[in-house]
Amino acid sequence: MVEPETAGEPKKDLSSHPKSLRLLYLGEGPGVKQRGPLAVACFQKVAAMLLLYDDPRFLEHATGAHPESAHRLQTVSQHLTTAGLTDCCRRVGWEPASWERMRRVHHAQHLTGLEQMALAGGGRADPDTIVSPQSFDVSRLAAGAASDAVQRVLQGDVQRALALIRPPGHHALAAHAMGFCLLNNIAVAAQQALDVGLQRVLIVDWDVHHGNGTQAIFYEDPRVGFFSVHRWPFYPGTGSAAETGAGAGLGTTRNLPLDFNTSPAAYRSQVMRELDDFAARIRPELVLVSAGFDSHRADPIGGLGLEVEDFDWLTVAVVEIANLYAQGRIVSLLEGGYNPQVLAECVATHLKMLRAGGDAQ
Numbered sequence: 001m002v003e004p005e006t007a008g009e010p011k012k013d014l015s016s017h018p019k020s021l022r023l024l025y026l027g028e029g030p031g032v033k034q035r036g037p038l039a040v041a042c043f044q045k046v047a048a049m050l051l052l053y054d055d056p057r058f059l060e061h062a063t064g065a066h067p068e069s070a071h072r073l074q075t076v077s078q079h080l081t082t083a084g085l086t087d088c089c090r091r092v093g094w095e096p097a098s099w100e101r102m103r104r105v106h107h108a109q110h111l112t113g114l115e116q117m118a119l120a121g122g123g124r125a126d127p128d129t130i131v132s133p134q135s136f137d138v139s140r141l142a143a144g145a146a147s148d149a150v151q152r153v154l155q156g157d158v159q160r161a162l163a164l165i166r167p168p169g170h171h172a173l174a175a176h177a178m179g180f181c182l183l184n185n186i187a188v189a190a191q192q193a194l195d196v197g198l199q200r201v202l203i204v205d206w207d208v209h210h211g212n213g214t215q216a217i218f219y220e221d222p223r224v225g226f227f228s229v230h231r232w233p234f235y236p237g238t239g240s241a242a243e244t245g246a247g248a249g250l251g252t253t254r255n256l257p258l259d260f261n262t263s264p265a266a267y268r269s270q271v272m273r274e275l276d277d278f279a280a281r282i283r284p285e286l287v288l289v290s291a292g293f294d295s296h297r298a299d300p301i302g303g304l305g306l307e308v309e310d311f312d313w314l315t316v317a318v319v320e321i322a323n324l325y326a327q328g329r330i331v332s333l334l335e336g337g338y339n340p341q342v343l344a345e346c347v348a349t350h351l352k353m354l355r356a357g358g359d360a361q
């Protein structure tokens with residue numbers, strides 16, 4: 001048995017990767033230079049370092065004929081299971097986010113409004129955003145996964161965690177649901193890190209849509225660096241390069257808006273340059289990822305020309321930043337991605353590279 005994620009793959013263009021990651025890809029780094037029993041042991045060791053959050057209860061957020069449907073996660077789950085990828089991850093139980101935890105990010109009126117709408121049988125929180133009877137509980141479970149993952153990573157239980165959750169969160173504002181999002185999961189994660197004493201957190205948002213909710217929540221907070229690459233002009237309309245933070249947070253927001261016709265190569269070169277520069281400025285103690293996959297060229301509501309393979313180098317880029325500044329600590333949360341089969345392939349790539357990240361050290 002060799003590492004299934006690398007066996008038989010063609011050589012990649014590695015010219016822009018740091019040396020440690022080039023070694024990882026080429027199978028020449030520590031822990032991967034030998035095949036056979038040692039490779040198996042290393043593979044198992046690396047595998048044990050990724051904590052995976054998934055749960056069938058996430059399917060109970062019932063949106064009907066809507067792009068953000070339970071079918072997305074069903075397809076992802078089936079694909080990961082068939083590929084044997086979930087066998088190699090650690091799992092834990094976790095609690096839904098407490099009221100107090102949600103209140104660190106959201107206004108009480110927003111939470112009670114969602115709860116009451118769900119209890120009343122559901123409705124629409126905004127024209128795009130459906131609330132079903134189970135949606136508030138499912139949202140709390142998603143936010144709870146985000147919070148739990150941060151706690152465990154900061155405690156040193158694991159270096160990296162991936163939460164395959166829904167509904168997504170990065171459009172949700174402190175006081176409003178928006179754009180399929182009810183609670184802002186990544187903001188809950190960042191606030192959890194701040195509440196246990198971290199001073200510098202980096203959020204990398206590569207969903208094709210601008211993470212307006214996340215940006216707004218931390219716009220004046222110097223402890224949270226927010227980096228977003230997104231299609232622009234596009235929904236939700238925010239995310240220009242001129243939005244850089246305010247007050248004490250001035251300079252801790254970095255937007256990279258890209259035209260629809262941006263080529264994958266141009267996307268890559270700009271992200272690498274801007275993200276490396278911003279990470280050096282923030283020097284994060286923890287890296288959080290708003291992992292949306294709707295910038296794939298086949299996404300029905302997004303699309304920015306990316307291929308599945310682009311989520312390989314994107315993941316490596318954040319792994320390298322985490323290894324450089326944050327003791328390798330990453331928590332990645334699923335955001336968008338609305339072509340279920342493509343989403344499944346993108347998540348598989350992301351998972352594999354997160355899992356392998358430890359060997360890059």
Ligand SMILES: [Zn+2]
Pocket residue numbers: 207208209292294302335336337
């Ligand atoms: Zn999106």
